[in-house]
Amino acid sequence: MIAVTVRSIERLGYNIIEAIASWGRSWIFLFKTLRAVLSLPISIGLVFRQVLEIGFNSLLVISLIGAFTGAVLAVQGEYTLSKFGADAWTGPMIALSLIRELAPVLTALMVIGRSGSAITAEIGIMKITEQIDALRSMAIDPIKYLMAPRLIAGVICMPLLMAVFTLVGIGGGYFVGTVLLNLNPGAFIQQIRAAVDMVDINSGLIKSTVFGFIFSWVSCYKGYTCGFGAVGVNKATTQSVVIASVSVLVVDYFLTSILTKLFY
Amino acid sequence: MTAAIKIRDLHKSFGSQVVLDGISLEIPTGKITTIVGPSGVGKSVLLKLIAGILTPEIGDILIFGENMAKMQSEKEKNSIRQRLGILFQGAALFDSISVYDNIAFPLKARGMKDRFEIHDRVTSVADSLSLTRYLFNLPQELSLGIRKRVGLARALISEPDIVLFDEPNTGLDPVVGQEVYDLIKFSKDRWGFTGVVISHELPEVFQVSDTVVMLLSGKIRASGSPEEFMRSEDAAVIQFMEGRKDGPIQIQ
Numbered sequence: 001m002i003a004v005t006v007r008s009i010e011r012l013g014y015n016i017i018e019a020i021a022s023w024g025r026s027w028i029f030l031f032k033t034l035r036a037v038l039s040l041p042i043s044i045g046l047v048f049r050q051v052l053e054i055g056f057n058s059l060l061v062i063s064l065i066g067a068f069t070g071a072v073l074a075v076q077g078e079y080t081l082s083k084f085g086a087d088a089w090t091g092p093m094i095a096l097s098l099i100r101e102l103a104p105v106l107t108a109l110m111v112i113g114r115s116g117s118a119i120t121a122e123i124g125i126m127k128i129t130e131q132i133d134a135l136r137s138m139a140i141d142p143i144k145y146l147m148a149p150r151l152i153a154g155v156i157c158m159p160l161l162m163a164v165f166t167l168v169g170i171g172g173g174y175f176v177g178t179v180l181l182n183l184n185p186g187a188f189i190q191q192i193r194a195a196v197d198m199v200d201i202n203s204g205l206i207k208s209t210v211f212g213f214i215f216s217w218v219s220c221y222k223g224y225t226c227g228f229g230a231v232g233v234n235k236a237t238t239q240s241v242v243i244a245s246v247s248v249l250v251v252d253y254f255l256t257s258i259l260t261k262l263f264y
Numbered sequence: 265m266t267a268a269i270k271i272r273d274l275h276k277s278f279g280s281q282v283v284l285d286g287i288s289l290e291i292p293t294g295k296i297t298t299i300v301g302p303s304g305v306g307k308s309v310l311l312k313l314i315a316g317i318l319t320p321e322i323g324d325i326l327i328f329g330e331n332m333a334k335m336q337s338e339k340e341k342n343s344i345r346q347r348l349g350i351l352f353q354g355a356a357l358f359d360s361i362s363v364y365d366n367i368a369f370p371l372k373a374r375g376m377k378d379r380f381e382i383h384d385r386v387t388s389v390a391d392s393l394s395l396t397r398y399l400f401n402l403p404q405e406l407s408l409g410i411r412k413r414v415g416l417a418r419a420l421i422s423e424p425d426i427v428l429f430d431e432p433n434t435g436l437d438p439v440v441g442q443e444v445y446d447l448i449k450f451s452k453d454r455w456g457f458t459g460v461v462i463s464h465e466l467p468e469v470f471q472v473s474d475t476v477v478m479l480l481s482g483k484i485r486a487s488g489s490p491e492e493f494m495r496s497e498d499a500a501v502i503q504f505m506e507g508r509k510d511g512p513i514q515i516q
Contacts, residue, residue, distance in 0.1 A: 136315075137315050139373060
């Protein structure tokens with residue numbers, strides 16, 4: 001009984017130390033990646049390939065999710081606001097919800113699920129099949145070659161995808177609101193123009209940029225430090241998606257609080 | 265004869281597991297030295313230490329007089345790595361690019377920009393290793409034997425002074441395995457490098473070896489020419505050569 005308790009405490013202690021060490025290693029990895037980003041030249045071709053992979057190839061799924069999110073917001077918004085005779089405000093409600101909150105967060109979660117897992121798996125497989133060792137043996141810094149382009153692409157793509165999500169979402173809301181719920185099309189647009197300020201858009205873009213940074217950092221780090229074999233890649237990919245998603249939601253709360261204080 | 269690589273008192277551990285326990289070894293210039301030993305004895309670790317991919321706790325690795333083990337920065341290590349070529353165990357080709365781009369990769373990595381020169385060198389080495397028809401395939405479309413040939417072409421394209429072969433015919437059938445040995449002999453004659461071959465395939469690997477070194481329990485157990493190895497009366501060497509279960513080599 002005592003031995004089991006001691007072993008449990010030992011295991012707990014080991015896990016805590018390992019978690020703190022991993023946290024520290026992830027920061028060292030980030031600093032190395034940032035140094036690689038700043039030490040020019042960075043291959044434009046490599047960045048472009050990642051922009052295609054993370055950004056362009058996510059367009060369809062982001063548009064689909066955006067359209068249906070906007071549509072759902074229209075149905076729910078019209079239902080709630082009509083109780084107060086304020087259904088004319090459905091448009092601004094959709095637009096502000098999307099721009100300030102839903103588009104940055106949902107875009108980030110979708111990109112993490114789609115591209116984050118792919119980045120972790122790709123880098124993890126490169127590690128276990130010695131491709132990263134091969135790079136190093138050819139005098140190429142794997143952080144500069146593999147991680148820096150992905151970090152840059154993540155920061156570029158996330159705000160752009162968020163903008164697409166927002167526009168398509170407003171389109172979806174407009175279609176459902178005006179065609180199916182008989183809201184006035186002119187008032188729908190006009191109310192959005194009156195209600196949405198530049199600070200709302202900036203707030204959404206800042207959030208997306210930060211989320212893009214977190215997504216790239218976590219995905220690359222987890223791939224680069226993945227364990228041995230298929231199990232190692234599997235574990236790293238799962239951890240990557242979970243850690244990045246939770247981080248986005250936690251950081252979202254703090255960013256929302258800070259940006260609301262700063263801008264409003 | 266001068267030594268291209270001098271290893272002195274090399275120690276490497278992973279956690280509490282001691283892998284290399286004071287290895288000293290000289291690899292003569294222009295010759296092929298084969299490191300043999302049971303699985304898990306640290307042969308591939310030794311190769312990665314020579315390439316500067318891993319760092320030892322204690323010891324020196326002098327490559328043409330420069331101590332890879334004491335170099336702190338990647339920049340310093342890179343100056344030596346540019347004189348090395350490595351054929352990895354699974355070839356370690358980059359999946360997302362064609363065979364042509366894989367072979368050209370070390371040249372581009374060294375800043376070579378002249379497309380015509382790159383093309384000439386890639387086609388020349390591909391022709392020598394009978395790879396011309398595969399140049400525009402992706403690595404995953406090829407068999408392991410051909411992928412290893414591509415890996416060899418990539419290791420040789422920059423005409424390195426030293427080529428490291430990590431278990432060059434693991435996973436290959438005897439016919440393709442023999443082909444890889446023939447290619448090592450051919451490329452050694454054609455490019456004249458110093459070779460280090462990691463293998464546990466005896467006596468097949470002797471045909472490409474000038475010297476054979478056997479690792480066991482983190483130390484050098486035996487070394488000599490292939491002929492001396494064949495005549496060895498060391499119980500571990502005999503057990504390893506004959507592939508017997510009983511003897512000083514314990515299955516871990």
